[in-house]
Amino acid sequence: MHLPIRLAALMPDTALNSKPPKSIPLLLILVFPCLLQMLTTVGVIGLLSLQNQQTNDLDHTLITLMLCLLSVSVTLAMVLYLSRKLAGPILRLSEASRRIAQGECQLVDVGRVEELAVLAKSFNQMSQEIQQSRRKLEDYSQSLEQKVRERTEALEQEIQRCTAIEVVLHEANQELERLAFMDGLTQVANRRHFDDRLNQEWWRLKRKQAPLSIILCDIDFFKQYNDTYGHQAGDECLRRVANALIKAAARPADLVARYGGEEFALILPDTPALGAIQVARKIQTVIRQLQIPHQGSAVSPYVTLSVGIASTVPHSSSSLNQLIQSADSALYRAKSRGRNCTVINRLSLGECDLRLA
Template sequence: MIRVNFSKLLAKQPIKSLIEGLVQELATSICITDAQNKILWGEFNQHSPYQYPITVNETVIGYIYGETKVQIIAQILNYLVQQEFQKKNLAIETLDKYEEINFLYDISSKMSTSLTLEEIIDVVIEETKNLLDFSQISFMLLNQKKGELEIFSKQQGKVIKTQGTIRSIEGYVLQSGKEEIINDVNEDPRYIYEGTMIRSLICVPLKVCNETIGVIKVSHTQPSNYTTKDLKLFTALTSQAAAAIQTAQYYNKLKDYSETLEQKVAERTQELEQANQELQKANDKLEYLAIIDGLTQVHNRRYFNQYLVQEWRRLMRERQSLSLILCDVDYFKLFNDHYLHQAGDDCLQKIAQVMQDVVKRPADLVARFGGEEFAIILSNTNELGAARVAQKIRLEVEKLKIPHALSQCSEYVTLSLGIATTIPTPDISSERLILAADKALYQAKNMGRNRYCLYAFRPKQF
C-alpha cells in the first residue's frame, strides 16, 4: 500500500517556504496536525473556528486549523499531497514494468532455444516456481487434427501425456479465452471435482495470433491468495510459452512430413509462411542474445572475436595503439569445488560488474573469454593506460572480499591479468595480440598470481 509521509512532506524546503509565504500573504495563523492530532506546524488553538482535512486516496492523513481563508492553504496542501501520492505510484508502476521486461527478456532467451514440448514444459515449470506457490501444473493442448484434448503433466521427472475432455474451469477458459484466478474452488460453482485435491488455481489460455491452442493450469491443495500481479506475470510467461509451443508443433510437423514434403507443399504453404515469420522473429531475438553472455551479462567470446577484428582494422588505419587484457580468476576451480557452482556463478557476476564499472569508454569492450576468463579490449590505449585499468580492476575485485579458503595467494578471490599492446599493421593478425596477452597472463600466474604482467609485443616471436 502506498503511503504519503505528511510530516516529511511538510519538512521539504520548497513546501515549507510556500506555506510560510501563504500564511504571511493571508495575514493569518495556522496549525497543522497529522491524523492523530500530533502538531506538525504552528501552535494548536482550541478556539480555531475551522478544521479542514488533508486527504490522499480518500484517507485522512492530517488536518489544518484556522480561519476561513485557511481553506486556500488546505486546498493547496491537498493538491501537493495528491501529487506526492501520484509520484510514488508512478515510481512503483515503473519498477514493476522494469521487472516485467527483465522477466520477459529472460524467458524469451530460454524459450527460443526450446524445440520440443518437453523442453518448453520444463522451462515453464521452473519459471513458474519463481512466480507462484503451487502443488501441480498441467498443460492442455487442443489437437485440431484429432479433435482431442491432450493433457501434459510432469510426474517423477517425466512428462506424461493423457487424453481428456473440456470441462470445469479449464473448459471455461479454453472456450472464453479469458484467464481465471480462483483462490478457493469451493466458492466457485463452475468448478467440477475431478478426484484430485484442489483448493485454488490459476488457469490461463495459450494464445497465438488471437487463437486459443490450449490452457495452462496451476493449482494448489490449499486456499491461496493469488493476486492480479501474479496473474499478469504468469500470463506473460504463458504468452511466450504459447509461441514456443506452436513453433515446436511446426517443427514436429516438418519432421513428420519430411518424406512427403513435396506433396504437402500446396496445402501447407500458408502455415509455413506464418511459421517462417515467427522463426524470423525468434532468430532476430537470438541474434541479439547471441552477443551477450547469459550469466555475466557482458559480451560473449563470439562478439569479442568480431569486435577485436573490427577495432584492429580501424586502429590500423588510424595508426593508434590497441591494448588487450586477459583476466583469470585465481584458483577458481578450487573455489567452485569448495563453495559449489551457485557461489561460483555469483562470483563471476560480481567480477564482471566490477569490470563494467571500471571500463566505461564507448569504444572499449568487456567480454567473457571462457569459463573464469575475461577479456578487455582497450582502443586508443598504450601500455601505461592499460596497466592502470588492469590495476584498478585487480584492486576493485580485492575490495569485494569474496572469501576463498583454498586460494594459495590470498584469503579472498583475486585476479591475474596479462596485458599486450601494439599498433596494428597489415602484416600481423589480431590473433597474435591474444597470444601475447595470454603469455603475459601466464607470467602473472607463474609470479604468484594476484597481479598483472605486461608482455612486450614482438610479432616476429609468434
C-alpha cells in the first residue's frame, strides 16, 4: 500500500510532471482480449440468428465451433503474451526488492512496457539512493568508530596519567605526613606526634580504666659531649640513643619520641608502674652496652641517661597535664640525685628512686 507513495517521492520531478504518453500498450494488452471475446460472442449470436434462414445445421454448428476455438486460441495467446510482458518484469522487481533488503544494489530491466519502465526507473533510482545512503552510513559509522576508538585511547592514557599522578601524590602525602610527625635527625616521632598520641591514649585508657605510663629520658652532660666531640658526633649520639630506646620499647603500641634537644619520651599504653620500671631498666642496660665514650661526663666514662617515670590510671579527678608534670618532676629529681638513675612518680603513691649502677 505504501509503495506508490515511496515511488512517487523518489521519482524525479520531470517524470511526475510530464504529460501521459500518447500510446499505452499495457492498457491495450489488458483490453484487447476482452474486446476480442466480445466480438466473438457477437459473431456467434449473429450466426445463431441466421440459423433460422439456413437449412444446413451441421455447417452452422461447425462454423460456430471454429469461431469459438479461434476466440479461445487468441485469448490464450494474449494471456501468454501478457504473462511475458507483465509477470516477468514483476518477478524481476520482486527479486530486486529482496536483494536490496539484503544490502545489494540491484537494477531492473523490464523491457518496453512504458508503465513498468517508469516504475522500474523509479525503482532503480530508489535502489541507487539506498545504496548511496548505505555507503554514507557505513563511512559515517567507520568514522564514528575511529573517533570513539581514538577518544577511548585518549581517555585511557589520561586515566593512566591521572592514576600515576595519584600514586605520586599519595606517596608525597605519606612522606609529608611522615615528616610532619617524625624527627628528621633521629627518625623517631617528634613532639607534635607525641602530644597527639598521648592525648588519644589518655582518653582511650580513661574509658577502658587501664594504666598509662610515660618515660622521660635525658642524656647526661650532653652539652659537654658536644663541646668535647663536636656537633656531628652529638647528632650521631642522639641517633644511637634513639635506636636503643626503640629496642627497649619493642611493643607496637609503644611510642618513642624526641621530646626536645637531648631529651626523649616514651608512651607505654596499658602498662602499670612495674612494667614501666622494667622498660626503664632495659633502656639503661642497652645504653650501657653501647659504651659511647663521654670524657666530659662527671658520672661515667660513657654516655648515660637520667630517667623519670610517671604512671597512672586516667580518671575524672586526674589530668593529662598532671601526668606529664609528674614525669618531668621525676626526671628533675633523677638529675638532682646525681644522674644515671631512674625515678618513678606514681600519682597516688609518691616517688620512688631506682638508682642503677
